[in-house]
Amino acid sequence: MIWLFTRMSGGQSLMIGKKKSLKADIIIGIGDLSKMTGVSARQLRYWEEKGYIQAVSGKKNATRKYKFEMSFKVQAIKRYLDEGYTLAKSVEQAEKLRKKFEIWKKFLVGKVQEVEITDTQHNYGVIELGCVDEEQKKKIYGVVDENGCHFELRDYAEADN
């Protein structure tokens, strides 16, 4: 079963459908989480008991509900588990992966200035990664083309800014 909740200003959640929704949280049950990740409900309960994953705050005897985002964490843990890591190590690796992704995100948001689509058909483009030489007006670009991807140092005109 899937529930849709919307975050209200007071911090409490209400069922969607009463509009006023800004951010909608998708909440899933243990059965769905299990089906979408391939991790058994038994394992999910055990992982939660160990503190590796969290259900959304609820009463003790109520059915578990998870944020949709939790499926990514579960998938990551399963991935490492399948690679042969122990559960504890898998959780560790999954957490490391999450932290690495946060760094990626910060870099992307902070440094990528422009993305130019050069080929709509093949989804090629050029990513502007910023100025490396103010004097000689050079910028570094990440280029995605038929050869894959590579970096390029290019001159840029003042007009580009």
Next chain:
DNA sequence: GTTCTAACA
């Protein structure tokens, strides 16, 4: 029909 806990394989 689904999920819960507890217990045992």
Next chain:
DNA sequence: TGTTAGAA
């Protein structure tokens, strides 16, 4: 971890 049981 899987599977079962009985209850909610």
